[in-house]
Amino acid sequence: MVDDMAPRRRAESRRDTGGHVPQPRTPGGEAGRSWQEAEALRRGDQAAFAELVRRIHPSMVRLATTYVTSRAVAEEVAQDTWVAVLEQLDRFEGRSSLKTWIFRILVNQAKTRGVRERRTTPFSSLSLQQEATEPGMPPDAFFDDDHRWAGHWAVPVPAWDMPEEHLLSAELGRVIQAAVDDLPPAQRAVVALRDGQSLSSHEVCDLLGLTEVNQRVLLHRGRTTVRAAIAAYAGQMGVAV
C-alpha cells in the first residue's frame, strides 16, 4: 500500500529530532540518486564523472552501433554525446534518470549521424519484422508435432552447475559482450539497455520509439541468443548444460 504522506512525516520527524533534512527540491528514489549524481558532476566531482563514464560508455557505443555504419563512428558519436552532456548538464531537471537522459542525447546524435550516412533505421517495421522471424531456439530442441510428447523437450536441460567465480569470470564476460554485440541491431539495443543497463521497458520503448509488444519480442529473441551463448561456453568448459 502506498502511503503518500510517509515522506512528509519522515521529513518532519527528522526536523523534530534535528536530523538531516534533504534539500526541498531534491526528489527521492532513483530520481533522487540521479539528481545527486548530476549535482556532483555540476560541482566538478571528477571521480563521480569517471564512474559514470565507466558504467555507461561501452553501452553508449553499443547503442550507437545500431544507428551508424561502423564501431569507429559509434565511438565518435558516444564521445560527441559526452560533449553535449557536459554542455547541457545545467538543463538536466531530473525528470528521467541521468543515464536515460544521456542515452536520449546519444540516440538523437546517432540518428542524425545515421541519416547523414544514409543508414536505414533499425527500428523500421521492415527491420523489426525481419528480426522477429529469425529462428529462436534450434528446431530440434523439442519433439515434433507427430510425437506423443510434441512440443516438449527432446533434449535434456540440466541445471547450470557453475560455481559463482566461474560465472563471474572475465572470459565469460567477454562471451556475453560478444553475444550481445552480434545480435541484430534492434535486439542489441533492447538487450543492452534492459538487461545491460537495467532500464525499464517504459524507458526503452520511449527511447527507441518501440511499442511494448515489439520491445518484448526483441528482448525475448536477444535473451534467447545470449543464453545460448552462455550454454555453448559452459559446454566447452565441460560444465553440464
Added chain:
Amino acid sequence: MKRDDVRCQEVVQLLSDYFEGALPVEQRAALEQHLLFCEGCTNYVEQMRTSIRLTGRLQEEDVPSPVMDKVLEMFRERSGG
C-alpha cells in the same frame, strides 16, 4: 510422469512475457503449474535468470584509457571554465 496442457516450447516462447508480468492470470498459473513438475523448464527458467543477471555485468566493461583520458579532459575544461 504426468503431463499438463502447457508445452515446454510454449514456456520458452512465453518466458519474457512471464518475467515482464505481461501474461494473463490463467496463462501465468498454467505456466507455473507446469514448472512444478517439469525439471527441464525449471532449469531453463533458472538459466535465463542467470543469463539476464550476467548481462548486467555489461556495466563493468573496460573503457579504453585514451577515451577515458579524453572525456576526463573535457570534464576538467568544463569545471575549470
